[in-house]
Amino acid sequence: MQIEFESIAIDRGFTLHVAPTDKFKTTSIRLVLRRSLRADSHTQTAVIPFVLRRGTRELPTARDIARHLENLYGAEFAVDVNKIGETQNIELFLDVVNERFLPEELPLTEAALAFLGQVTLDPAIEDGVFRRDYVAQEAEALRRRIESLINNKPQYALNRLRQEMCSGEPFGLHKYGDVEQLRHVAPAELWAHYRHVLATSPVDVFVVGPVDPGQVAGWVREHLALPRGEVEMPPAVAVPDPAARTERLIFEEQPVQQGVLALGYRTGTRYPDDDYAALLMYNGLLGGFPHSKLFVNVRERASLAYFASSQLEASKGVLWVVAGIPVEKYEQALAIIREQVEAMGSGRFTDQELENTRKGLINGVLSAQDSPGRIIGGRLVGIVNGRVRPVQEVLAALRRVTRDDVVRVAARIRPDTVFFLRAPQAASGKEGH
Amino acid sequence: MGWRTLHSDLLQERVLYTKLDVGLEVFVMPRPGFHKRYAVFSTRYGSIDNRFRRPGSDAVTEVPDGIAHFLEHQLFEDEEGHVFDGFAALGASVNAYTSHTMTSYLFSTTDNFEQAFDRLLDFVQAPHFTPEGVRKEIGIIEQEIRMYEDQPRHRLALNLLQALYHVHPVRIDIAGTVDSIRRIDAETLYVCYDTFYHPSNMAVFVVGDVDPDTVLAQVEADVAGRGYSPRPAVERTYPDEPETVAQSRVEARLAAARPLYAVGFKDPVWAMSEAERLRAEVETSLVLSASLGRSSRLYQELYDADLIDDGFSARYQLGTNFGHTVIGGETQDPDALHARLLEGLERLREEGLDEGDLRRVQRQAVGEFVQMFNSLEFIANGFLYYHFLGGSLFGYLSELQAVTVDEANRRLREHFHPDRAAVSIVRPA
CATH class of the missing domain: 3.30.830.10 (Metalloenzyme, LuxS/M16 peptidase-like)
Incomplete structure (x- = not known):
C-alpha cells in the first residue's frame, strides 16, 4: 500500500x-x-x-x-x-x-x-x-x-x-x-x-x-494566505575541488572518560545524482548497520568501541564516521577505520555483505513509509535537491546496484578531516587496561 | 488453547492474547497496511534482579552488578559467530535493551517475517556463553559505560537514584560498573540465564500485518521442541527499603555547558497492591501535566524567570517495586530553581488543582495516547511493560479518563511531600 x-x-x-x-x-x-x-x-x-x-x-x-x-x-x-x-x-x-x-x-x-x-x-x-x-x-x-x-x-x-x-x-x-x-x-x-x-x-x-x-x-x-513576493530559490550546494584539499588532523582536549574519533569524507556523489543508490550501498556496507565493516571490525573484532558507524549527508555530499574509543587506542582505531575505507575502495567486500546491505536498505526505505514524519521528510529532501524520488524508484535503483557501481562510487570518496576529542594527555590511560 | 481478545473501542484496535502450557505468554496485534512487522521477546529480568533463589534452592544467589545487561549483549553470540548476520541476511533489523525490570529482544522487518521470527525465538533460547565471548564483551561494555560516564544527564539521573534509595538495587547503574563487569564469567551468565529465561517468565508480542494463528503456531512449534517443563516462579529477594530518602542532596562536576538539576520524589509503592501502583502512576502523570506541563502557571513562571528551558520535564517512573517522580533539566541557577519549584508545588498542594485543569490535561493525554499508536514499537514495548507491571496498555486509557479531581488532589498532596524529595545537581567542571 x-x-x-x-x-x-x-x-x-x-x-x-x-x-x-x-x-x-x-x-x-x-x-x-x-x-x-x-x-x-x-x-x-x-x-x-x-x-x-x-x-x-x-x-x-x-x-x-x-x-x-x-x-x-x-x-x-x-x-x-x-x-x-x-x-x-x-x-x-x-x-x-x-x-x-x-x-x-x-x-x-x-x-x-x-x-x-x-x-x-x-x-x-x-x-x-x-x-x-x-x-x-x-x-x-x-x-x-x-x-x-x-x-x-x-x-x-x-x-x-x-x-x-x-x-x-x-x-x-x-x-x-x-x-x-x-x-x-x-x-x-x-x-x-x-x-x-x-x-x-x-x-x-x-x-x-x-x-x-x-x-x-x-x-x-x-x-494560510501568506504574502507572496519575488520568490528566492536557494542555490545548489558548493562542492570544493577535491584536488585542492589535503587531509587535516584536529585534536581537542576535554576531561572525558572516552575519546570520540570522527572522520569526514567528501563523497563526490550527491542525492540528485544517478549514483545516489550506489552511495547508499557504500555507506551501508561501510558503517550503516551492525553487519557493516566498522561495527564488525572496530567493535566486534577489536573490542575497541561500543559505537562505530558511518552516516551520510547526501544533500551536501559528505560522509561521517564516528566511534567512541579508549583515548590511548587512537592509532589502532584510526588504522582499522582507514583499512575499512580502503577495503571498500578496492572492492574487498563479499557478495553476502552486498546483499545484506541491499536488504537492510530496502527494509529501511519501506519502514519509513510507516511513519508520517519520515514520509514528509523524504519528500522534503527531494524537493530541496530538485529531484523527488518516489519510493518505487528508490527501491528499483537499490535493486539494480552492482558491485562495480559501489566501487565506482568508492573511487570518488576522499578523506578530508579527522577530529579527535580526547582527555588531556596527563590524565589519559589512567584506568586503561 | 484459544485466543482471548482485548479490545479498545476508542482506538478501534484489538490485541489477541494466550498463554502456553509452559507459561509463555503470546500477544498479537494485527495492523494491516503497515509494511513493517515488529516482534519483541521479553523476560521479566532486569538490572534490579541481582539477588534471587533458584527454583528448588533455599540459598540466595548474588550476582555482579550489570549482569542482566551483559547477558543481553552475550545472547547475540552464537556458534557460527554473530546473531546480527543472520538477521541481516533476511533484511531484518535486530536489537535489544535492558531496563531495571526487563530485558527485551526485538526485530523489525518488511520481508521474510517468519524466518526472522524463528531466528528471534531461537537465539533468545539458545545461549552460547564462552570465556572468549565474555572477554570480548568486557571491552565493548566498558566503552558503553565510559560513554554514559561522559553524559551529564546520565550522571544526574544515576546520582538522583542513589540519593533517593538507600539499598534498593534500582540505585545501581543498569550497565554495572567497569569493575563489576570484570567479575562476570560464562558460568554465572548460565546461572542467570537458567533462572530468568524460562518461558514462564517471558512473553512475546508481535504487531503488524500478520496472521495471529500463524504466529501462534510458530511459537508453539518452537517451544514444543525445547523440552521445557513447568516451573515455579523465580523468587527474587530485595533488601527492605526505608520510605525516607538516603540523601537529600547530591552534587557532581562534569564537562557540561550549564548546570543540570533534578529533583526526585520517592513513592513507597512496595507497600501498595498491583492495582494501587498502576493507579498511582496514572494519577501522578496527570498531576504532573496539570502542575508542571506547558500550560501550567508554574511552568510559565519558571520559564519567564529564566530558570528552565524547552528540555524541562516531569515524569513518573514505575517499576515492579519502586516508583518515583523525576523533575528537572538544564538551568542557569539550580538553587533558585529548586526553591521556586518546591515553593510552587507547596502552593499547589495547598490550593489544589481545579476541575478545568484536570479535564484539559486528560483530553491532552487521550490525544497523545492515540497518537502513540502510530508506532508499532511503542505498541509492543508499551504493552509488555504494562503487562509485566500487572496492567494493560488499553486499560491505561480508561484509567486515565476515570481520574477525578479529588483523587488527583489527594495524590498531589501525598506524593509531593518535601520529606520524600532528593536533589541531584551536576555543575560544569
Whole structure:
C-alpha cells in the first residue's frame, strides 16, 4: 500500500502536498519555509520559528497556546530549523488525532491549519514588531542549545568536525546560528527579516492523513494566505575541488572518560545524482548497520568501541564516521577505520555483505513509509535537491546496484578531516587496561 | 488453547492474547497496511534482579552488578559467530535493551517475517556463553559505560537514584560498573540465564500485518521442541527499603555547558497492591501535566524567570517495586530553581488543582495516547511493560479518563511531600 502525494499550487512558490491515507491515527501537517544557508542571515532565520511559537495576537503567551493545543486533543505543535545541504529550513509541525478516534466530533484538521495561520500571519507583536522579551529569551535559548552540545560528546565531535571541515562553506554554519550573533538579535530587524522570509521563501505545506486534497487546499487558501513576493530559490550546494584539499588532523582536549574519533569524507556523489543508490550501498556496507565493516571490525573484532558507524549527508555530499574509543587506542582505531575505507575502495567486500546491505536498505526505505514524519521528510529532501524520488524508484535503483557501481562510487570518496576529542594527555590511560 | 481478545473501542484496535502450557505468554496485534512487522521477546529480568533463589534452592544467589545487561549483549553470540548476520541476511533489523525490570529482544522487518521470527525465538533460547565471548564483551561494555560516564544527564539521573534509595538495587547503574563487569564469567551468565529465561517468565508480542494463528503456531512449534517443563516462579529477594530518602542532596562536576538539576520524589509503592501502583502512576502523570506541563502557571513562571528551558520535564517512573517522580533539566541557577519549584508545588498542594485543569490535561493525554499508536514499537514495548507491571496498555486509557479531581488532589498532596524529595545537581567542571 503506497502513500502518494498530490501536489497543488496554492500561490507563487507555495505548494501544498497532500497524501490522503487512513493508515495512521493522526493527521500530520508540516509547514516549511526554505532559505539558503548564509552567514549574513542564518542567525536571524534560526530564531524566527522559536519566537513564533511563543504567542499569537489571540493566544499571546506560550501558556495560552499550550491550553489551546490541549483542547485540540493534545495536538502536538513543534518548531525547528533544519539544515538540508546548504539550505536552512524553518519548519512548523502539527500533529492532530485522526477525527475518527475522538470521543466527540471535532474538525481538528481545519482547526490545526487555522492555528498555523495564526502563528505565521498573526504573531504576538508590540510596537509593530516581535515582542522584545520573546526575542531575547529565544535567542538566548538557542545560544545555550549550541553550547549544550558538549553534553553529548559524539554529537559535539560531529558538529566540530562539520565546522572544521566545511569552514568557509555555508554547510559549516550551525543551523541554530552563530553564538555571538545570537547575543545581538534586535526585534525590529528580526521582524523585517521575517516579513522578507515570509514573502520570498518557497513554501511547502505537507499533509498526511485521512483527508480530501481539494478540501485541504480550500482550508490552506483560507487560513494560510501568506504574502507572496519575488520568490528566492536557494542555490545548489558548493562542492570544493577535491584536488585542492589535503587531509587535516584536529585534536581537542576535554576531561572525558572516552575519546570520540570522527572522520569526514567528501563523497563526490550527491542525492540528485544517478549514483545516489550506489552511495547508499557504500555507506551501508561501510558503517550503516551492525553487519557493516566498522561495527564488525572496530567493535566486534577489536573490542575497541561500543559505537562505530558511518552516516551520510547526501544533500551536501559528505560522509561521517564516528566511534567512541579508549583515548590511548587512537592509532589502532584510526588504522582499522582507514583499512575499512580502503577495503571498500578496492572492492574487498563479499557478495553476502552486498546483499545484506541491499536488504537492510530496502527494509529501511519501506519502514519509513510507516511513519508520517519520515514520509514528509523524504519528500522534503527531494524537493530541496530538485529531484523527488518516489519510493518505487528508490527501491528499483537499490535493486539494480552492482558491485562495480559501489566501487565506482568508492573511487570518488576522499578523506578530508579527522577530529579527535580526547582527555588531556596527563590524565589519559589512567584506568586503561 | 484459544485466543482471548482485548479490545479498545476508542482506538478501534484489538490485541489477541494466550498463554502456553509452559507459561509463555503470546500477544498479537494485527495492523494491516503497515509494511513493517515488529516482534519483541521479553523476560521479566532486569538490572534490579541481582539477588534471587533458584527454583528448588533455599540459598540466595548474588550476582555482579550489570549482569542482566551483559547477558543481553552475550545472547547475540552464537556458534557460527554473530546473531546480527543472520538477521541481516533476511533484511531484518535486530536489537535489544535492558531496563531495571526487563530485558527485551526485538526485530523489525518488511520481508521474510517468519524466518526472522524463528531466528528471534531461537537465539533468545539458545545461549552460547564462552570465556572468549565474555572477554570480548568486557571491552565493548566498558566503552558503553565510559560513554554514559561522559553524559551529564546520565550522571544526574544515576546520582538522583542513589540519593533517593538507600539499598534498593534500582540505585545501581543498569550497565554495572567497569569493575563489576570484570567479575562476570560464562558460568554465572548460565546461572542467570537458567533462572530468568524460562518461558514462564517471558512473553512475546508481535504487531503488524500478520496472521495471529500463524504466529501462534510458530511459537508453539518452537517451544514444543525445547523440552521445557513447568516451573515455579523465580523468587527474587530485595533488601527492605526505608520510605525516607538516603540523601537529600547530591552534587557532581562534569564537562557540561550549564548546570543540570533534578529533583526526585520517592513513592513507597512496595507497600501498595498491583492495582494501587498502576493507579498511582496514572494519577501522578496527570498531576504532573496539570502542575508542571506547558500550560501550567508554574511552568510559565519558571520559564519567564529564566530558570528552565524547552528540555524541562516531569515524569513518573514505575517499576515492579519502586516508583518515583523525576523533575528537572538544564538551568542557569539550580538553587533558585529548586526553591521556586518546591515553593510552587507547596502552593499547589495547598490550593489544589481545579476541575478545568484536570479535564484539559486528560483530553491532552487521550490525544497523545492515540497518537502513540502510530508506532508499532511503542505498541509492543508499551504493552509488555504494562503487562509485566500487572496492567494493560488499553486499560491505561480508561484509567486515565476515570481520574477525578479529588483523587488527583489527594495524590498531589501525598506524593509531593518535601520529606520524600532528593536533589541531584551536576555543575560544569
